Amino acid sequence: DAGVIQSPRHEVTEMGQEVTLRCKPISGHNSLFWYRQTMMRGLELLIYFNNNVPIDDSGMPEDRFSAKMPNASFSTLKIQPSEPRDSAVYFCASRLLRDRGETQYFGPGTRLLVL
Amino acid sequence: AQKVTQAQTEISVVEKEDVTLDCVYETRDTTYYLFWYKQPPSGELVFLIRRNSFDEQNEISGRYSWNFQKSTSSFNFTITASQVVDSAVYFCALTLYNQGGKLIFGQGTELSVKP
Numbered sequence: 001d002a003g004v005i006q007s008p009r010h011e012v013t014e015m016g017q018e019v020t021l022r023c024k025p026i027s028g029h030n031s032l033f034w035y036r037q038t039m040m041r042g043l044e045l046l047i048y049f050n051n052n053v054p055i056d057d058s059g060m061p062e063d064r065f066s067a068k069m070p071n072a073s074f075s076t077l078k079i080q081p082s083e084p085r086d087s088a089v090y091f092c093a094s095r096l097l098r099d100r101g102e103t104q105y106f107g108p109g110t111r112l113l114v115l
Numbered sequence: 116a117q118k119v120t121q122a123q124t125e126i127s128v129v130e131k132e133d134v135t136l137d138c139v140y141e142t143r144d145t146t147y148y149l150f151w152y153k154q155p156p157s158g159e160l161v162f163l164i165r166r167n168s169f170d171e172q173n174e175i176s177g178r179y180s181w182n183f184q185k186s187t188s189s190f191n192f193t194i195t196a197s198q199v200v201d202s203a204v205y206f207c208a209l210t211l212y213n214q215g216g217k218l219i220f221g222q223g224t225e226l227s228v229k230p
Contacts, residue, residue: 031216043206043220055215091160100212101148101167106160 002026004107006092012113018080021110024073025094033093033104034067034077043091049075050097082114117142119209121221128197129229136192136224138207144168146212149183149190154223155203163205166190197228 005024013019025032033048047057049069057067064083069075079086089111093104118141128134140149151163164174166183174181178195194201204225208218 033216033218035218042222043208043218045217048216050215056217089158093160095216097216100214100216101165101210102216103150103162103165104216104218105162106152108157108159111158 004092004094004105006090006107006110008110009108010111010113012115013082014115015083016081017114018078019082019086019112019114021077021079021090021092021112023075023077023092023107025075025092026105027073029094029096029105030072031095031097031102031104032069032075033095034075035091035093035106037089037091037109038087046077046090079112082112084114087112087114117144117209117211117214117219119207119219119221121205121207121224123224124222125225125227127227127229130199131196132228133193133195134197134226134228136194136205136207136226138190138192138221140188140190140207140209142188142209142211144211144213148210148212150208150210150218151181151190151192152206152208153203154206160206163192194226197226199228199230202226202228 034046046059052069089109091109093106095102095104120139147168149166153161182191204223207221
């Protein structure tokens with residue numbers, strides 16, 4: 001079975017450019033999470049969706065970040081405009097929402113470098 | 116506030132040695148879930164184990180074992196007869212029943228197993 005799919009795997013862009021990260025959750029999963037990993041802050045939750053509805057976006061750093069989940073098979077995380085401090089690895093994770101402690105399965109991550 | 120502490124930043128062992136990775140968590144909630152994830156050099160996050168707060172049974176899976184002790188708020192991970200392929204960063208994480216699934220990660224322990 002396919003796991004969580006993320007694209008692109010690597011992205012290098014210049015400050016001020018728009019960046020769009022994509023995620024396809026595991027088929028049948030109905031809960032999706034976006035995390036960011038940096039050396040300084042470790043792994044932190046940005047936003048999560050249940051049944052395509054954003055539930056908690058308190059971790060989104062600022063208005064430059066936005067996330068959507070138009071359907072159960074696809075989500076995007078957009079940064080506009082990007083800044084060097086956005087450089088990080090962005091992970092998408094999905095789970096089947098049966099109980100609140102269900103395991104989240106992570107994608108391979110997108111390594112973003114903003115110059 | 117909830118917190119996960121992995122006090123060991125780096126551990127280096129020689130192959131076939133046993134090694135224990137410590138994890139201490141803080142929460143006032145009575146219902147919560149604990150996880151361990153492995154992040155090998157390739158960068159993905161691999162799920163290892165999930166435990167709920169009502170299940171204090173220790174678990175063994177091959178060379179891996181986990182010791183959950185609520186009395187000390189610890190969820191330690193032991194690798195027996197370590198192998199070079201065990202070299203990775205290991206993360207302990209906590210989620211609360213009433214937080215909808217947000218994972219709170221420790222800072223990770225980098226394990227290096229030398230031949």
